[in-house]
Amino acid sequence: MAVFELKHPLIEHKLSNLRNKHTDTKLFRESLNEIAGLMVYEATKHLPLKEIETETPIQKTTTKVLDKPITLVPILRAGLGMIDGILQLLPNAKVGHLGVYRNEETLEPVYYYAKMPTNVVESQVFVVDPMLATGGSMIYTLDYLKEKGVKNITVLCIIGAPEGIKKFTEKHPDVDLYIAAIDDGLNENAYIYPGLGDAGDRIFGTK
Numbered sequence: 001m002a003v004f005e006l007k008h009p010l011i012e013h014k015l016s017n018l019r020n021k022h023t024d025t026k027l028f029r030e031s032l033n034e035i036a037g038l039m040v041y042e043a044t045k046h047l048p049l050k051e052i053e054t055e056t057p058i059q060k061t062t063t064k065v066l067d068k069p070i071t072l073v074p075i076l077r078a079g080l081g082m083i084d085g086i087l088q089l090l091p092n093a094k095v096g097h098l099g100v101y102r103n104e105e106t107l108e109p110v111y112y113y114a115k116m117p118t119n120v121v122e123s124q125v126f127v128v129d130p131m132l133a134t135g136g137s138m139i140y141t142l143d144y145l146k147e148k149g150v151k152n153i154t155v156l157c158i159i160g161a162p163e164g165i166k167k168f169t170e171k172h173p174d175v176d177l178y179i180a181a182i183d184d185g186l187n188e189n190a191y192i193y194p195g196l197g198d199a200g201d202r203i204f205g206t207k
């Protein structure tokens with residue numbers, strides 16, 4: 001398992017939009033999707049390829065295409081905010097929805113919905129969620145997918161707390177994590193600081 005913190009000027013710039021409490025819903029959604037798209041370019045660099053025969057206007061040749069079905073699993077709700085940006089680069093990916101929210105008092109993950117594509121087990125799965133705080137929601141999701149038989153999983157998050165990342169790497173040492181920023185920690189309400197606040201509320205305008 002490896003943690004890749006993706007440092008890039010375009011990601012930093014758009015992350016600044018996400019962190020700014022004055023950013024409106026439109027810019028927040030756009031910036032989140034754009035960061036997710038930039039991250040997926042890096043996170044897909046080890047995807048397996050297969051050779052196929054292709055005829056160019058000049059002659060027959062061998063070209064390479066992706067060899068594995070791809071499934072994106074957004075953790076509802078906030079994970080949905082990254083999906084459009086990723087689908088721009090992986091337009092044939094299937095999307096499996098997993099509904100999990102964090103109980104605000106106990107901080108335990110609470111499951112409420114799942115709908116996976118039929119070939120999820122054979123897929124390369126990318127689990128996406130902007131926030132990795134205590135790690136509870138992500139660990140629950142990885143447990144759920146592995147229990148279903150999924151073997152190849154990569155995680156994409158925007159901001160993580162060191163505590164949650166540590167727990168995640170201990171519980172799922174075989175899963176790579178791509179993340180745009182590792183922040184300073186969790187405050188008394190288990191919100192990431194400096195963070196960006198509640199990602200779901202900022203995407204959907206619910207607060």
Ligand SMILES: O=P(O)(O)OC[C@H]1O[C@H](OP(=O)(O)OP(=O)(O)O)[C@H](O)[C@@H]1O
Nearest residue numbers: 076077078101102133134135136137200
């Ligand atoms: O690492 P954790 O401590 O589990 O916290 C992270 C989770 O909290 C947020 O979701 P939330 O529970 O707010 O649900 P929402 O997306 O519906 O707002 C976030 O999008 C993660 O799923």
Ligand SMILES: O=c1cc[nH]c(=O)[nH]1
Nearest residue numbers: 133191192197198199
């Ligand atoms: O900082 C945090 C922690 C959990 N969920 C969020 O949306 N933000």
Ligand SMILES: [Mg+2]
Nearest residue numbers: 198199200201
């Ligand atoms: Mg939320």
